[in-house]
Amino acid sequence: MTDTTDGSRIPVRPCYLAVSDGCADAAFAPLIGPRWHKRLDEWGNYHAFGDHGRLHIGLIPQYCELVEPIGLWHIEARPHRHAPAKWRAAMSDHTPPEIIAAFTTALAADVERGGDRPPYLHDVGCPDTVWRPVTRAGWQLVVSGFGVRALAPDLLAEVTHTPPRPGPALEQAREEAWQVEVRTSDEGEALWWAEFHSATPAHLIAAFATALASSQPLWRTENTLPPPVRRLINGG
Helix, strand or coil: CCCCCCCCEEEEHHHHCCCCCCCCCHHHHHCCCEEEEEEEECCEEEEEEEEECEEEEEEECCCCCCCCCCCCCCEEEECCCCCCCCCEEECCCCHHHHHHHHHHHHHHHHHHHHCCCCHHHHHHCCCCCHHHHHHHHHCCCCCCCCHHHHHHHCCCEEEEEEECCCCCCCCCCCCCCCCECCCCCCCCCCCCEEEEECCCCHHHHHHHHHHHCCCCEEEEEEHHHHHHHHHHCCCC
């Protein structure tokens, strides 16, 4: 799946097997300009607040009273700084920052548009927007009575959508209607995961999905990759 071109860094294909290299700069890089404020809190967590406090992107390795204790990455959008979140997204610690950056880049573009009705709060969009980039990349779409799942050609990555349903089943529907999981085999825990609330705009999830399904490699130092990933990318 990959070939070594130098002695220290290798191109990892498919890119979702790269996992995080411990550097979060790529995900925060698009969040620049006067509409964004970044700070390190007293617990050692890093935050970016945008669009007058309506957006929060947090890298939360430690306890933080601002977020629920799930995942390493937290993204929230709210109508105003004191309102409850309209939607949330979370990603685990091994999520490649370059893939998260596709999401934050799209989010930053929404902020730049300005106005009282930013797309990240008002354009929920159609789920088909998410499926297009993965199906173009050769992923298989599976439709069931409970939702839709897209599987990567190697079956190691998937995107699922389980929307809320009317009737009694609505109470059982997950608010995190969109889920992404990457594995190194059919068994065992996910290598990394991401989840998005049902109200997360589809164009933002589509940006994430486009990066997820990209044919471009991510470059990593081999010793930062877990052993199962090393075996996969070296054809073992």
